[in-house]
Amino acid sequence: MNNSRRVALKTTGAFASLVSLGLITQSQAQAAVDRAGFEVKTLPDALKAIGGTPANSDQVTVVAPDIAENGAVVPIGASSKLPNTTEIYLIVEKNPMPLSAGFIIPAGTAPDVQTRLKMGQSSNVIAVVKADGKLYSATKETKVTLGGCGG
Numbered sequence: 001m002n003n004s005r006r007v008a009l010k011t012t013g014a015f016a017s018l019v020s021l022g023l024i025t026q027s028q029a030q031a032a033v034d035r036a037g038f039e040v041k042t043l044p045d046a047l048k049a050i051g052g053t054p055a056n057s058d059q060v061t062v063v064a065p066d067i068a069e070n071g072a073v074v075p076i077g078a079s080s081k082l083p084n085t086t087e088i089y090l091i092v093e094k095n096p097m098p099l100s101a102g103f104i105i106p107a108g109t110a111p112d113v114q115t116r117l118k119m120g121q122s123s124n125v126i127a128v129v130k131a132d133g134k135l136y137s138a139t140k141e142t143k144v145t146l147g148g149c150g151g
Contacts, residue, residue: 037099043091046099047128050089054128054135057082062127062140068119071144076101077114078127078138085111087130094123119144 037049047053063077078088088111090101095118103113111129119125122143129136 037102038097040099041097043093043098046091049099050087050102050128051130051135054137057129057136057138060127060129060136060138062125062138063114064125064140064142066141067143067145069145071119071121073116074119074142074144075114076117076125076142077112078129079113080111080129080131080136082111082129082131082136085129085131088113089128089130090115090117091126091128092117092119092123093126094121095119 037046040046040049059081061079061081063075063079065075068074076090078090080088085105088103088105089099090113091098092100100117101113101115105111105113117125119142122141124139124141126137126139
């Protein structure tokens with residue numbers, strides 16, 4: 001395991017322990033997270049919530065299937081080759097709430113994230129990366145054939 005990832009896992013585990021022991025509350029833990037961006041309903045509002053319109057970059061990669069057989073659990077990932085990457089966001093353009101995931105990347109950690117997202121219909125998946133205070137993005141279209149958040 002990468003040493004930086006090990007440190008990130010230890011830190012996250014310690015933080016979760018503080019919450020479970022009642023030393024800090026969940027609301028205190030989430031105070032630093034801007035959840036308003038996850039409640040917007042349009043792509044322009046989602047981009048505005050994370051800092052503006054990103055520039056396309058070949059240094060950002062979206063990993064998503066061409067066709068997702070089940071829209072309820074679509075494996076999505078993103079990575080960045082840009083130095084000083086501090087944040088990665090995943091946006092599903094046609095979801096009711098497009099901003100689907102946000103990750104803070106600690107210094108020294110590999111900027112590579114993987115998750116599973118719910119997709120209501122075929123849509124573009126956009127990875128937005130914040131590096132050196134600027135936003136960069138990459139887009140990939142994923143077709144959904146069954147399920148999803150729309151039914």
